[in-house]
Amino acid sequence: MSSELMKALAAVVEEKGISEEVLMEALEAALINAYKRNFNQAQNVRVDFNNGEARVFSRKEVVEEVFDPRLEISLEEARSLNSAYQLEDIVEQEVTPNEFGRVAAQTAKQVVTQRVREAERGLIYEEYVDREEDIVTGIVERLDARNIYVSIGKVEAALPVNEQIQGETYAPHERIKVYITKVERTTRGPQIIVSRTHPGLLRRLFEMEVPEIYDGTVEIKSIAREAGDRSKISVFAHNEEIDPVGSCVGAKGARVQTIVNELNGEKIDIVEWSEDPVVFVANALSPSQVLDVQVDEEEKSTTVVVPDYQLSLAIGKRGQNARLAAKLTGWKIDIKSETDARELGIYPSETSVSYEPKEEVFDLYSEED
Template sequence: MSEAIRLLAQDKGLSEDALLHVLVDALASAYKRREGAADEVVVEVDPQTMDFRFIAFDLDEDGNWINERDDTPRREELGRIAAQTFRQVMSQRIREVERDRKFEEYANREGDIVTGIIQRTDSRYTLLDLGRVEALLPQAEQVPYERPAAGDRAKAYIVEVRKTIKGPQIVVSRTHPGLIKRLFELEVPEIADGIVEIKACAREPGHRTKIAVSSNDHNVDPVGACVGARGGRVRMVVNEMRGEKIDIIQYSDDLPEFVEKALQPAKVSQVNISDDRTQADVIVPDHMLSLAIGREGQNARLAARLTGVRVDIRSETQVAEGVPPHGHSLDPDVEYAEGQWVGNTETGEMEWHSTDGTVLSESDWLAQQAAANRAEAEAPAQPPPELVVEPPAEPVDEPPAEPEPPAEPEPPAEPEPPVEPEPPVEPMVDVPGEPAAEPTGEPAEQSEPPAGAQAPRSDG
C-alpha cells in the first residue's frame, strides 16, 4: 500500500504527506456513509504499514462529547456506497491539491518569463501550453503584426496569476517591457550576476525598444556586454522578438546627458532642463531634426518614456527664428509628447499623464498602442479611395474649359468681312469669271456675296 501511495504521489507531482491527508479525508467521508456511523470520526493512518484506525466520538443532543470508541470497520463492512464515496472524494481531493500546488508554483513567478507551445489562437486570446498548466495570452498583450501559429514555441512574460475553480489562470504578455529585461538577463551573464543593471526600458511593441544600462564595475562596459561579440547577444533577443529593433544606451545620472543619449542616433547640440526637472528643451542641428523626432515621433516618444521627462525638440534655425518649444514635431499631424511619464511612488511603475488630465497605467497605454497599431495595419485599404477621388477632380476641371465656346468671339469676327475693303477688288476677279453677276438686280444682297466671296478667296 505504501508503494502505491509513493507511485501515485510521484505521478501526480504531490508529496506523500499531502497524499496521506487526502487519503484520511476520503476514508472519513466513506465512514460517514456507513450505516450506524458515529457523529464524528478521526482516522489514524500508519505511514509505514498503511494500517488505519477509526476513532468514533458520540455526541449528545447539545453537541457535547460523551463517548470515544474504536469503530474501525472491516473491509467488507464498508459496502459499495462507501467504496464509491471513497473513490470520488479521493479523486476530488487530489484535483484540489494539484490546483493548489500549481497555483503556488506560479503565484510567486509574476514578473518572470515562461516558454510555451502555442495550442490555438482566436480573436480573443492565444493559448500557450506550459506543460502541466496552460497560459492565456490576450489579444491586447500580443505584438502587432505577429501571426502565431499552432505548434510554434514562444516566450512570454507572466503578468498575473489568478486562482479559479478550474485551477490557476496564468495571464502572460509579449508586449510588456519586462519581457525585454528578462530576455537580456538570460543572454547576458553580467546582468544575471548583477554587474550590469538595466536602469530603464521604453518600448513600442513590434517596432522599437530603448534600454538604458549601467555597470557596477568600471572595468565592464555595460553597452558592450549587452551587445556581445559581433552583436551576438542582442541578436538573440531581436530574433526572439521577431525583428524588433533594440537601442542600447548608457545610463547617466546627469539628466541632460541622459536625454542626449536617449535621442541617439541623432546628434544633439544642447539640452536645457526645466527648473522642476520635468521638461527638456532639446536643440539639434537642422539636418538632425527629423532623425531626432523619428518616424511618426517614435524616437522622441521613446526618449521621453526612457528619461521620464517631456522632450521638446527644435532645430537651430527654429531657435534663431524664435520658435517657442512645443510638445510636438514640426508636422502638427504627428504628435509624440502629449503628456509625460511619471513614476508612481506607491507601485513603482510608470504612469502616462496626458495634457488633458488623463492618467494611464503602462499596461493601459500599451493596450492603446496595440489598438492603434492594429488600426494602422488596416489603413492600407484607404489609399484606393483616394485614387478614385482624383479622377473625378479632372472632369471638374473640364467643365470650366467648356465655357470657352461662349468666349469664342469668332462669330463677331464675321463682321470683319465688311471691314475688309476687298469687295471693290472682287469685280476684278468676277469680271473675267462671272458676267452673270453683273446684273444690278442684286444690289441689296451685296452684303451676302461678300461673305460668300470670302469663302472662295480663303479657299484659294
C-alpha cells in the same frame, strides 16, 4: 481493500509528487463522508488506518444529560466502559459497519481523486507563483478569438490579445518566449497570464544574452518599449573600464541581434544612462545628433536643440523617437531645430555642447528606420 488501497496511495505519492500526509488526510475525509452518507449513524467519527485497514470510531463527549446520542454519552454509560472517564472526556468506540469497505471504496475514490487534483493544482500554483516576472519558453497549443494558449510545462498559460505583439502570428507547436505577468489561484486551478509586449520580456532577454547584465557588472536602468516596432534601453556600468553599450551590442551586434530576431525584428536602441539629465536626454534621442539640452528642474522638462537636417530623425516617425526618449528618461522633451532655436534666442547657450550618438549601436538599422 486495504492492500490495494495502500498500493494505490503509494503509487500516487511517487507519481504525482504529493505528500503521503496530504493523501491520507484526503482519504480520511472521504471515508468519513462515505460513512455519514451511507450509514446515518454516529456523526462525530474518525477513521484509523492500522496496517492499512480502515476502521471507523465514533467520538462522543461525556455529559450529565444526553440530548443527542450520536454525539454524546452519559457519564454512567461511559464509566461502564471504563471507570476512569470524567465529564467532558471523549469516548471512542469502533462502529465499522460490515459493508463499509465496499461503500467506502466507491465514495472514497471520487473524493480522493478530487483532493489529489486540488493538491496537484496547489503544487503547480506554488511552482509558478515564484516565477512571476520571469521569462519561459513555451509551445503554442491552441488559439481562440481572445487568447493564445501556451504550454509552459505542467500548465497552459494564456497570452491575451492585448499582450500579443501586433502583426505577430503564432502557429500551433511553435516555440516562443513569453514573460509571466500574473499567477492567480482559481477554482479551476492556477491561471497564468503571459506577455510578449511587456518591457520585462526585453529585460529578461538581455539578462540571458549579456553575461555582464546577468552578473550585475552592467545594470539596466530603464526601458521604454513599443512592442513589435521599437524599444530603447538605458544601461550603466559600475566599472568605468567597461563599455555598457558595447557589452549589450556584442561583437558585430551579435548579442542584440539575437534579441531582435526573437522579437521578430523589433528595433532596439541601446543608450548609456547618466545621472546628468542633459547627457541622458541627449543619449536617449539617439540616433539623432543633439546640439544642446536645456533643463527646467521644477517642471522636469527639457528643451533640446538639434541640427535642422536631423529634426525629423530626432522626432521619429509619428513622434516615436521623442516619445520613447521621454519614457526612457522620465523627462518631458521639447525638440527644436537649430534655426528655430536661434530665432527664439535660446541657442547657443552658455552650456551648448554637441552630442554625437555612438555609431556602433545604430549600424544595425538605417537612418530611415
